[in-house]
Amino acid sequence: MNFTSSAPASGQTSKAPAKEGRTVIFRIKRCDGPGKPSRYEDFAVKVPRNANVISCLQQIAAMGITASGASTTPVAFDSGCLEEVCGSCTMVINGQVRQSCSCLIDEYAPNDGDVVTLEPMSKFPVVRDLWVDRSRLFHALKRVQAWVPIDGTYSLGQGPKESHKNQEVRYKLSECMSCGCCLEACPQFNKEEDSKEWDSAFIGAHAISQARLFNMHETGKQLASERLDVLSGPGGVSDCGNAQNCVKVCPKKIPLTESIAAMGRGVMVNAVKKFFGR
Amino acid sequence: MAAGKRVIVVGGGLAGLSASVRLAEAGVAVDLFSLVPVKRSHSVCAQGGINACNEVARQQGYSEYEHFDETIYGGDFLADQHPVLEMANWAPRIIDLLDRMGVPFNRTNEGNRDLRLFGGSLFKRTHFAGATTGQQLMYALDEQTRRAESEGKIIKYEFWEFLRPIVSEGRCVGIVAQDSRTMQIRSFRADAVVMATGGCGLVFGKSTNSVMCTGAAMSRCYQQGAWYGNPEMIQVHPTAIPGADKLRLMSESARGEGGRVWVPRKKGDTRAAKDIPEAERSYFLEERYPAYGNIVPRDIATREIFSVCVNDGMGVNGENQVYLDLSHLDPEYLTKKLGGILEIYEKFVGVDPRFEPMKIFPAVHYSMGGLYTTFTKGSYNPAEARTKHKSGTRPPLGADIGLGMTVGAPNNSMTNIPGLYAFGEVNFAYHGANRLGANALLSCIFDGLFCGVSVVNYVNDTERKATTELSQNIYDGASKSEADKQQRLLSTVTSGVGPAETSPYVIGKEMGDEMTAACTVVRTEARLKQCLGKLAGLRDRHARMRLPDGSGWTNQSLAYARAVGDMLIAAEALCQGAIARRESRGAHYRSDFQSRNDAEFMKSTIVKFDARAGTSSVEFIAIDASLIEPTARTYGKKDVPTSGAKPAPAMATAS
Numbered sequence: 001m002n003f004t005s006s007a008p009a010s011g012q013t014s015k016a017p018a019k020e021g022r023t024v025i026f027r028i029k030r031c032d033g034p035g036k037p038s039r040y041e042d043f044a045v046k047v048p049r050n051a052n053v054i055s056c057l058q059q060i061a062a063m064g065i066t067a068s069g070a071s072t073t074p075v076a077f078d079s080g081c082l083e084e085v086c087g088s089c090t091m092v093i094n095g096q097v098r099q100s101c102s103c104l105i106d107e108y109a110p111n112d113g114d115v116v117t118l119e120p121m122s123k124f125p126v127v128r129d130l131w132v133d134r135s136r137l138f139h140a141l142k143r144v145q146a147w148v149p150i151d152g153t154y155s156l157g158q159g160p161k162e163s164h165k166n167q168e169v170r171y172k173l174s175e176c177m178s179c180g181c182c183l184e185a186c187p188q189f190n191k192e193e194d195s196k197e198w199d200s201a202f203i204g205a206h207a208i209s210q211a212r213l214f215n216m217h218e219t220g221k222q223l224a225s226e227r228l229d230v231l232s233g234p235g236g237v238s239d240c241g242n243a244q245n246c247v248k249v250c251p252k253k254i255p256l257t258e259s260i261a262a263m264g265r266g267v268m269v270n271a272v273k274k275f276f277g278r
Numbered sequence: 279m280a281a282g283k284r285v286i287v288v289g290g291g292l293a294g295l296s297a298s299v300r301l302a303e304a305g306v307a308v309d310l311f312s313l314v315p316v317k318r319s320h321s322v323c324a325q326g327g328i329n330a331c332n333e334v335a336r337q338q339g340y341s342e343y344e345h346f347d348e349t350i351y352g353g354d355f356l357a358d359q360h361p362v363l364e365m366a367n368w369a370p371r372i373i374d375l376l377d378r379m380g381v382p383f384n385r386t387n388e389g390n391r392d393l394r395l396f397g398g399s400l401f402k403r404t405h406f407a408g409a410t411t412g413q414q415l416m417y418a419l420d421e422q423t424r425r426a427e428s429e430g431k432i433i434k435y436e437f438w439e440f441l442r443p444i445v446s447e448g449r450c451v452g453i454v455a456q457d458s459r460t461m462q463i464r465s466f467r468a469d470a471v472v473m474a475t476g477g478c479g480l481v482f483g484k485s486t487n488s489v490m491c492t493g494a495a496m497s498r499c500y501q502q503g504a505w506y507g508n509p510e511m512i513q514v515h516p517t518a519i520p521g522a523d524k525l526r527l528m529s530e531s532a533r534g535e536g537g538r539v540w541v542p543r544k545k546g547d548t549r550a551a552k553d554i555p556e557a558e559r560s561y562f563l564e565e566r567y568p569a570y571g572n573i574v575p576r577d578i579a580t581r582e583i584f585s586v587c588v589n590d591g592m593g594v595n596g597e598n599q600v601y602l603d604l605s606h607l608d609p610e611y612l613t614k615k616l617g618g619i620l621e622i623y624e625k626f627v628g629v630d631p632r633f634e635p636m637k638i639f640p641a642v643h644y645s646m647g648g649l650y651t652t653f654t655k656g657s658y659n660p661a662e663a664r665t666k667h668k669s670g671t672r673p674p675l676g677a678d679i680g681l682g683m684t685v686g687a688p689n690n691s692m693t694n695i696p697g698l699y700a701f702g703e704v705n706f707a708y709h710g711a712n713r714l715g716a717n718a719l720l721s722c723i724f725d726g727l728f729c730g731v732s733v734v735n736y737v738n739d740t741e742r743k744a745t746t747e748l749s750q751n752i753y754d755g756a757s758k759s760e761a762d763k764q765q766r767l768l769s770t771v772t773s774g775v776g777p778a779e780t781s782p783y784v785i786g787k788e789m790g791d792e793m794t795a796a797c798t799v800v801r802t803e804a805r806l807k808q809c810l811g812k813l814a815g816l817r818d819r820h821a822r823m824r825l826p827d828g829s830g831w832t833n834q835s836l837a838y839a840r841a842v843g844d845m846l847i848a849a850e851a852l853c854q855g856a857i858a859r860r861e862s863r864g865a866h867y868r869s870d871f872q873s874r875n876d877a878e879f880m881k882s883t884i885v886k887f888d889a890r891a892g893t894s895s896v897e898f899i900a901i902d903a904s905l906i907e908p909t910a911r912t913y914g915k916k917d918v919p920t921s922g923a924k925p926a927p928a929m930a931t932a933s
Contacts, residue, residue, distance in 0.1 A: 033831045048522050050626075055523035061835065062783035064776065064826050071773040073827040074835045081488045082524045083622050085413050086318040101523070102625050127459050128832035138315060142428045147421035148380040152303055153296075153727060159377030161389035171382040171408055174417060175618075178317055217380045 018106035022047060022113075025067060026056060028075055029119040030129050038126075042067040043075075047109070053100035053118065054079055054089060057130075077130040084251060087179030091130050092119040097184040097249055121184045123191050134180050136198050140207035141178070143199065144227050148220045160218035173213040173259065175252040182206050182246035182256055188239050200234040205246035208237055209259035215266065228263070228270040237264045282744065283737040284309060286453055286468035288440045288495060290316025292412070292719060293702025294474030295419035296726025297733070302431035304734040309466060310423070311435045311455055313490045317420045320476055320488040321722065324412020325529035325619050327394060327404035328376075328719040330369030331677070334393060339670030340401040342367045342677040347667035347906060349717060352398040352575050353646070353710020354864035355880055355908040356508065358901050360655045361690075361707050364682025365724045372723050373405050379418040382407050384615070394615070395534040397573045398714040400669055409529055409618035415719055439837060440495045443471055443502050443698055444756045450698035451745045452753060454760045459832050463761050465753035467745045469737040472699040473499060474726070477645035481849045482798070483790015485642035486518055486527040496704050497844035499649060500851065504693045506885040506894075507650030507706030509848070510855035513713055513865050514798050516579035517602050518641030519626060525641035526626060528602060529619050530715040532636075533572040535612070537604045539563050539583070540635075541592045551594075551601055551635045562586055569914040577712045577865040578913060580640040584799045587639070594637055603635035642798060644718060646709040646865065647855070649700035650884055653707070654687035655902070656680045663907045683728070688736035691729035699733055701725035706882070711864020767836055771828035780824045782839035785816050789842070792816075793849055797856055802870045806857045813850050820846060851885040851894045858896040859883060864911075876908055 024047050031038040043060045044067040054077075061074035080088035082101040089100040094108065094117050109116050124132035162170075182205040183189045192201045211227040214220035231237045237260060246256040283306050287294045290312035298308045312319065331342045346366035350359055377383060377391065383405055384392040393402040407414035426432045437458045444452040444465060452467045478493020479485030500506045517532065517539075518525040533539070540559045547554060563582060564571040572579075583600050587593035594601060604612055604620075609632040612620060623631045658681035664674060675681060683690055691707065692699050700706075702722035709717065778784045796809035820843050827835045861875035862868050881898035888895065 032829070050520075051522045052626075055521075058523060058783075061826075061838075062781060064773070073773070073829060076832050076834050079489050080314055080318045081320065081323050082521075083323065083526045084625065085322045085410060085618075086314075086320075086488065088314060088318050104626070104628075131832065133459075134315070138317070138424070141421075142424060145425075145428075147425040148378070148418075149425070150375075150378050150422070153300055153375060155371045155374065156378065158374045159380070162382075162385055163389055164385050164387065167382050167385045170380075171384075171414075174382050174407075174414060175410065177322070177413070178315075214380070219378065220380055 018110035019112055020049065022111065024056070024105060024109040025113065025115045026060065027115055027117045028130070030075065031120070031126050033128055034125060041072060047105050051105040053093060053103040053105070053116070054082055056105060057100070075130060076128040085177060087177035090121060090179045090181060092121060092184065093117070097121060097181045099179065099251055102251070121180060123184050123189055124180065125191070125193050134178070136192065136195070137178050137180055137183065137204070137206065139195070139198050140203045141210060143203060143230050144207050144211040145223050146207070146210040146214055148214065148217055149222055150219065162218070166216060170213055170216055172254060173209055176206055176209060176254055177252065178206060179251065181249040181251060185245035185249040187243050187245070188241045202235045202239040203231070205256040205260060208263050209254060209256050212259040212262050224266075225270055228266050231263050232267040232271060237267055282746065283307065283469045284467065285470045285472060285733055285737060286311060286466060287472045287474060288453065289319070289474035289476060289702070289704070290314070290436070291319035291321035291474060291476055291702060292415060292419060292722035293726050294472070295416070295423050296723045297472050297474060297701055297730045298432050299419065299422045299426060300727050300730030301733060302426040304731070306734055306737060308432045309435060309468065310432055311438045311440055311453070313437065313439055313458070315436045316423060316434065317417065319416060320491050321416045321719070322413040323486070323488060323527065324719055325409045325527060326396060326531035326534065327406035327411045327716045328373065328415065329396065329403050329714070329716040330373045330405060330720070331366070331403060332370065332373070332391070332393060332405070335401045335403045338401060340403060341673035342369065343673030343675060344401075344667055344669060345369060345403065348398050349708070349714055350710070350906050351666065351909070351911055352714040353712050354874065354911050355710065355876070355903065356511070356863060356882070356901065357708055357710035358653065359905040360682045360902055361653050362682070363658065363905060364656060364728065365708055365721060367677040367679070367682060368724050368728060369720055372720065372727065376415055376418055379422060381414050381418045384408065394531060395573060396715045397530050397534070398575045400569070404534065404716045406531065409531055409616045412719060415723070440475070440498065441760045442498045442756065443695070444752060445502050445695055446748065446752045449696040451748060454757045456760070458837060461830055461833060463757055463764065465757040467748070467753065469745050470697045470699065470733050472701055472733060473649060473704050474701045475704045477648070477703040478845070478848055479642050479645070481789065481845050481852070482642040482793045483787060484523070484525050486515060486525055492841045492845050493645070493848045494841040494844040496649060497848040499693070499698065500887050501844070501847060501889060502695070503887070503889075504695050504698060505650035506647065506848070506851045508647035508711070508855065508883050509852040509885055510859055510866050510883060511646035511711050511864060512642060512798065512852070513576055513644035513646060514580045514640045515643035516576055516583050516640050517638040518643070519623060519636070520599070520639055521626060526622055527641070527643065528623065528636060528638050529616070530573070530576070532602060532604060532616060532619065535615050536607050537572060537602050538606070539572055539579070540601050540603060541586055541594060545592055546596055548595065551603070552605070560592070566916055567913055568916060574913050575712055575714060580799060581867060583640055599637040599639050601635035602638045604631055605633055605635055609633070640799065642794065644713055645703055646706070646711065646713050647852070648704040648706040649693045650882065651691045651693055651700050651705050651707055652689045653691065654684040654689055656682045656684050658682065658905070660905065663904055665907050666909045667906070685728070686731045686735045688732050688739065690732040691725055692732070692736070697736065699729065701729060711866055763840070764836065767825050767839060768828055770824045772824040772826070776824040776826065780819055780822050782823050782825070782835065782842050785819055785823065786838070786842045786845070789813070789816055789846060789849060797853055799867065801856050801866070801868050803857055803868070806853055809853050810850065810857070813846055813853065817846050847887070851887070854894050854896050855883045855885055880908060
């Protein structure tokens with residue numbers, strides 16, 4: 001039972017509380033489907049205490065009218081756990097990519113009439129409204145063979161022992177929920193609708209970091225060289241422009257730039273080894 | 279062997295993925311359907327850990343048998359016992375497998391897997407990866423699934439919604455599903471179908487569940503003749519963070535790591551938590567349950583919190599909330615062990631729980647009930663049931679495979695419809711009337727791995743015609759009936775503000791509010807009957823519902839409106855089960871029948887749907903209680919009032 005004296009006495013913020021019963025305008029970029037034009041619609045939402053973007057979108061779905069009273073359809077959006085562990089509800093809010101479930105309205109729009117702008121991620125094709133198709137992100141995980149090549153599911157005893165230190169690094173990397181924030185923020189990662197191009201376009205920080213995760217596992221290492229081969233090819237680590245936006249927007253604070261650097265070194269060592277035929 | 283055989287798995291959480299991987303490994307082609315990319319399934323929300331006997335606990339006197347005994351006792355003697363025995367015996371093997379898959383379990387100094395304390399046990403037997411264990415296990419299985427997918431053994435249908443099983447000549451031969459984006463409806467053939475669709479938290483409106491946990495898939499099987507087992511057994515988790523869109527779970531591991539639940543001893547005390555001296559706090563769980571303290575099972579903790587707030591009006595600031603306090607523990611230790619959940623609290627409430635007690639209240643969390651399933655007993659069949667196992671003593675038997683259930687018996691975890699299986703939370707087995715913390719992840723993966731073999735054996739049975747030989751008419755008919763149903767819904771489209779009376783969102787919300795009010799912590803016949811009346815009214819309104827969107831592309835309101843209809847039917851079954859069970863057992867507490875009544879109700883509730891009349895009927899069938907004799911489930915409770923009692927000594931911290 002020790003209490004560090006350097007700790008703050010309270011984690012509470014000192015900001016003035018948001019106004020109760022206020023109306024917030026949600027300006028939403030809408031699109032009826034692939035190839036259809038986009039438009040913005042405003043919705044006036046009376047926000048309850050502790051509201052977040054998702055609870056407001058749920059209200060909007062039930063409303064049926066825009067702020068100016070025009071009839072409209074419910075806004076389509078992707079969501080899941082609502083506690084920032086599934087990655088589903090990622091979107092661009094006031095120009096910043098993030099999960100919408102953890103976006104608290106009291107913080108973003110404390111005053112009556114404040115505007116919150118919601119847009120779909122721009123690096124993935126829109127399915128409808130705020131819902132985008134992130135298949136490419138999962139495809140990248142296949143490219144780097146982001147798995148441990150186990151011998152099957154029969155009982156074969158324990159896995160390898162692991163040091164605290166290694167576990168702590170792996171755990172952090174393994175918290176990646178494939179949300180796509182790092183890709184949205186990356187100047188090198190561009191929208192690519194043609195899946196044939198996915199194997200040569202930039203793979204993105206998340207997949208590079210996953211390659212590192214599995215190269216750090218005793219059994220996962222067996223595919224280390226194959227993973228590095230992919231990362232040394234087209235769309236691999238060398239496509240990173242070192243803007244470092246990825247690490248700034250990662251909701252799980254995964255050290256993505258460290259992963260990119262580590263894999264950059266790995267790619268080099270791998271090339272040297274190959275050159276000497278080892 | 280399995281040439282040409284196909285199995286459909288519906289649901290991509292832990293149960294669905296472990297089944298898929300196991301089936302693929304056995305050479306059966308798997309079509310995996312999921313409403314969401316499987317990596318985003320609700321299993322990621324599980325926080326605390328996964329239980330299994332381990333070497334340290336074993337040397338302290340723990341055993342697989344004690345894990346089995348705890349689970350039966352924790353479930354208040356409602357679960358069939360043989361399957362629970364098999365699950366507990368498999369638990370260490372499952373941990374080993376997950377370890378091999380690369381799950382970053384927390385480690386000890388020597389590099390072994392670390393352990394923590396969890397509800398319902400006096401031994402550290404819970405393995406964990408920070409406070410996001412479910413997410414980490416999910417990712418390991420997601421990775422193995424992706425590996426099998428890249429080898430062509432599993433085909434994923436993500437963003438596809440299961441609409442119904444196809445039952446022909448008394449067996450399940452496929453499903454009808456819909457692409458949520460293109461809205462295409464089509465039928466799929468399969469030699470067996472595994473439902474792994476989770477629980478029905480959304481029937482209660484706000485819960486700790488993800489948005490897709492509507493129970494609609496389960497209800498659709500129920501409407502096609504699958505039996506609904508123990509529907510009334512709904513776990514209300516004692517500690518959740520109230521929110522506008524959902525109630526976020528605050529893991530039991532917070533208490534396992536030393537968190538203490540308390541309220542000010544003085545009613546209406548307005549002082550800040552830290553200004554209330556120790557002597558003026560009531561640590562009511564520790565006072566009432568000296569042996570287990572804050573880690574009593576969930577139903578008990580929930581009722582105590584509920585009673586302190588609702589009956590005694592002793593909640594913090596007079597509201598329905600109590601403190602869950604970690605602030606006496608080392609912040610660094612907390613970050614290491616509980617970082618993930620502490621972040622959630624800080625993110626959504628804006629207060630750092632390492633320095634200030636959290637305010638929490640119970641929330642609907644888990645469905646012990648689900649589709650009724652069968653099993654074949656294993657080789658351990660004592661002449662008579664044994665008395666309750668004395669904690670820490672030598673177990674009466676080892677943990678060999680096949681003592682509890684017969685390995686590979688085709689009916690293991692199969693519903694009453696041949697060829698239709700239920701794995702994971704949608705399976706009513708294992709947890710009885712209350713699930714112990716950190717047993718859910720276990721039951722999901724156990725079903726997938728152990729009962730996956732049963733599915734393989736079922737589809738390889740050559741006595742039965744392969745579904746590839748069945749007439750296409752069966753499949754066309756099934757998909758047409760779903761297309762017709764959709765057409766009916768689409769024909770009701772009204773744009774703009776329709777009347778609230780017929781809005782699917784309003785109907786859904788009213789259902790949630792009513793179910794939470796009538797069907798959670800304290801139940802009475804009168805209130806449940808009133809609830810049934812309300813549900814009937816909502817079903818009537820649902821039949822006249824107006825859809826707000828007529829789009830033929832990614833129409834989420836159509837999917838929601840359709841699900842609400844299925845949820846209402848499940849809710850009615852749940853409510854009827856709760857009315858029929860005139861006793862209190864585990865999570866099911868009836869203030870008008872406060873004691874457990876083994877003579878009449880140590881039985882499974884079975885609810886059957888009459889498709890013609892659209893009604894549910896309840897019956898009770900015997901359970902397998904041949905291994906452990908029932909005893910009173912008290913967890914050593916003492917009667918101590920919230921106010922005026924002497925404060926209990928502080929609980930030893932886990933560090």
